[in-house]
Amino acid sequence: MHGPDGMWYGMGWGWIIGLVVxxxxxxxxxxxxxxxxxxxxxxxxxxxxxxxxxxASGEITKEEFEEKKKDLS
Structure with a gap:
């Protein structure tokens, strides 16, 4: 399970997992x-x-819309 340089296989790729996380x-x-x-x-x-x-959604009537529009102006 050891590579030629004494490291475990895959340990060199551990930093990539850290970058992904x-x-x-x-x-x-x-x-x-x-x-x-x-x-x-x-x-x-x-x-x-x-x-x-x-x-537009029908929540208020045209009259209510016009009245409130005047209030906001």
Whole structure:
């Protein structure tokens, strides 16, 4: 099981496994932080954008939309 230089076979490749693990950890951190940034960006919608979404989804009527639109202006 020993190689010609006295090392175990495969020990020279151990650093590659470490690099792969490190890369996975970095990738996971980047992915989680980018998802959090996207979520906070979505929560910063303008009141008018929220009002338009509510109207488009049928949550409020045209009259309610026009009234609230005047309130926001």
């Amino acid at each position: 490190l890369a996975l950890i970095i990738w996971l951190i980047v992915r989680v932080t980018s998802q959090n940034a996207g979520a906070s960006h979505q929560s910063q919608k303008t009141p008018m954008a929220i009002l338009k979404e509510r109207y």
